[in-house]
Amino acid sequence: MEELHSETQKTEPEPKVIGLTGGIGSGKTTVAHFIEDFGFPVYYSDDRAKAIVNENEDLKAKIKGLLGDEAYDAKGLYDRKFVAEKVFNNKEQLHELNEIIHPAVRIDFEEWLKKQTKYMVFKETALLFELKLNKQCYKSLLVTAEDNIRTKRVMDRDGKTYREVESVMEKQMSEKDKIKLADCIIHNNTTLEDLKEQTERIIFSIE
Template sequence: MYIVGITGGIGSGKNAVTDHLQEFGITVVDADVVAREVVAKGEPALDKISEHFGSHIITESGDLDRTALRKIIFSDKTAKTWLEQLLHPIIRQSIKQQLHDAASGYAVLSSPLLLETDQHELVETVIVVDASEELQLARTVKRDNSSEEQIKAIMAAQLPRQERLKKADIIIDNNADLESLENQLIKLHTKLSKTAEESK
């Protein structure tokens, strides 16, 4: 299976890109979704997290209390390290399995941390969805109802824009309107389908 990685800073329009590729019938494995799946109710990882941090991080309905866990790991580096060492291998294994099971011409791994983690090792082509920092900020404030300060803090924690672009095999320019994006994606899909066919 030919695997393509798609990443981009917050508000760059990564989801708009992957939604379009799904409309073309392409399997998209979203690392954020997988990260939520592996700590869902009844999953072994959730039991381990509860044993380690205490039952107060489980809600009455038996789900993970993300806010309570976030508070712990933001204030305690060792807690964050422990959690990452538990979850990263499980997430990676689930991503690999879902990509392996894909039935489309090529498969996409969508991940905000594609280049910050070893997830880029799972893909043959890195696509970066790019938008100016002003646009990233404006889109995210509108979408998430968050303050500019919060968004700027998230952007500062992500890989710098120029560094991300340097690591890209293909760049999708998402500084214009939806029509411009769609036109790029039609060409991209044709190109990736051909590359995937040739690599068989």
């Protein structure tokens, strides 16, 4: 009689998701690029959100319903300047906008995650702690820098005034509070070489 062998289907473990965040001028994007150089995939939540608001027709309709048709320009593209000015000092409207956009980004991330083969991936997002997305991650990695350094970087990079940068920073969660919540911290106060060394040391120490 032939022996029947039951084969159990082996499934690969899901990658560990590391939440990567940092305030304006912290160097978060630079660290994300270093992480990619070291061979790990990075999902750029903020960039994907910018794309999704233009690609998803259902999302467009909801955003127009909340902020008006002016949320999109004559070419039908998301008007970031108009939206930013509209919600900057309106916490309730900003919250409602996030409630529209972030679920769509979450679905997009889940689809991206299914395609990954590395044991560890990184999810870059500016609002990791504010939206409690760190609770959905294996670990959180914060890129931080002294306020005066961050301010100068943004002024040099974006041509903004000191007051404009200060106003944006005041709206964000304080570095002190983020540091309390972070599992791993990269201090970006010196050189690019030091930043890369810190990044390499920390990401390869995550177990």
